[in-house]
Amino acid sequence: MEIIIKPLERLNRGDALKYDGVVWYVTNKEVHRESDAYKETQWTLQNRTRGTYYLVRSEDKTPSGLEYVWVLTKLIDINSVEYDLSGETWQYFNEELFVNTPPQKLKFNGVIFNYDSENSVQDRDDEGLTVTKLTWDYYDETMKENLALEIWKEPDRDYPEAYMGNVVEPSKFRILPASEAIKYRAKFVNLQLPVSVYGVALSVAFLIGIPFDVCLAVSFPFFTIYMMHRIFGRILWLEIASPLVWLAVAIMAIATNFSLPFWIVASYAIAAATIIARLTAAASVAGGSCFCRLIAFSGLLPAIWAYSFLVYFRFASGPHTINQLILSCILPLAVAAGCYVVNFLLERVHEQS
Numbered sequence: 001m002e003i004i005i006k007p008l009e010r011l012n013r014g015d016a017l018k019y020d021g022v023v024w025y026v027t028n029k030e031v032h033r034e035s036d037a038y039k040e041t042q043w044t045l046q047n048r049t050r051g052t053y054y055l056v057r058s059e060d061k062t063p064s065g066l067e068y069v070w071v072l073t074k075l076i077d078i079n080s081v082e083y084d085l086s087g088e089t090w091q092y093f094n095e096e097l098f099v100n101t102p103p104q105k106l107k108f109n110g111v112i113f114n115y116d117s118e119n120s121v122q123d124r125d126d127e128g129l130t131v132t133k134l135t136w137d138y139y140d141e142t143m144k145e146n147l148a149l150e151i152w153k154e155p156d157r158d159y160p161e162a163y164m165g166n167v168v169e170p171s172k173f174r175i176l177p178a179s180e181a182i183k184y185r186a187k188f189v190n191l192q193l194p195v196s197v198y199g200v201a202l203s204v205a206f207l208i209g210i211p212f213d214v215c216l217a218v219s220f221p222f223f224t225i226y227m228m229h230r231i232f233g234r235i236l237w238l239e240i241a242s243p244l245v246w247l248a249v250a251i252m253a254i255a256t257n258f259s260l261p262f263w264i265v266a267s268y269a270i271a272a273a274t275i276i277a278r279l280t281a282a283a284s285v286a287g288g289s290c291f292c293r294l295i296a297f298s299g300l301l302p303a304i305w306a307y308s309f310l311v312y313f314r315f316a317s318g319p320h321t322i323n324q325l326i327l328s329c330i331l332p333l334a335v336a337a338g339c340y341v342v343n344f345l346l347e348r349v350h351e352q353s
Contacts, residue, residue, distance in 0.1 A: 073165025
C-alpha cells in the first residue's frame, strides 16, 4: 500500500514528525487569526530528551501576495534577554515591570536582534480566559534566527514570555506515517490516570451493590474503546473498523442463537477483524502494515469480550463461580492476542513475497 504523506501545514495533534534527525510528537495545535491579512498556526512539539518546542507558521497577506514564515522555537527565560535602553546602554528585562512599547534592539547570548513586526491575536490563558496576546518579532542580521516576545494582556498586569528559535524550511520536516506515530504517542499519553479511575469506579460500583461480573462485562468494552482512542488518537480506521467487527460478531450470535462453539465464533471474528482492518486501511491516506494488526486487535477485543460475557450470563450455571468469571475474561483476551499474531504473520508473509 502506498503511503501518502500530507503537507506540513496539515499537521495535527497526535502526529509525529522528524526534523534534523529528531522525532517530535505533536501534543497540541492552535490557530489564531488577527484579521483577514494575518493568520498564525502553532503546534506544540515534544521530545523526551529535547523537551518542548513550538513550530509556528505565520501567514501574512502583503501587496505582493501571501508570505509564509516557519519558525521552530522554544521558551527561554525572559530575564536573560537584554534590550537597548538608550544607544548602547543595555538592560535586562524585568518581568514584573515590563516595557510598554517594543524596543528596537534586543540581545541574547551576545547576538543582537532587530525589531521586525508586531501582531495581536486573541488567545486563552492558563485559566481558560480569552485575552489579547501581543507578539513582537525580532530577527538577527541573517534573518535566520528569531527572538519573539509574547505579552499576555491580563487584567492585573502584562505577563511577558520570550521564545528563541530558527527560521526553518517546511521541506526539511517529514510527517511520519500513523503506524510510526503510535510508537511516540504512547510515550506522551498518560495511561495511568484512566486505568486508576477505571479501577476505582469498578470498586465503587461493587460496593454499592452492583454485581462485579455485570460491572466488568458492561464497562470493559467501553473502557477499551476509550483507551484505543487515547492511544491512537482519532483515526478513521478505528472509528470504522471497531463498529463493523461488533456488527459481524452480533450477526453471528443472533443468526445462530449462540449455538456455535466459542472457538468457531472466535475464528470468524478474527477473520472479520483482519479483513475489515485491511479494507479500511486501503481507504486511508496514511499508515503502515503494522497498523493493521493493531486495529484488528483493538477492534476485536471489545466485541469478543461482550460476546464472551453474553455466553457467560446466558449459559453458565448459576450461581456463577470465580472460575467461570476468570474464563470469560481470559478467552476474549486470548482471541484478541491470536488475532494480533495472525495479522503479524500475514504481514511477514506479505513482506517476504
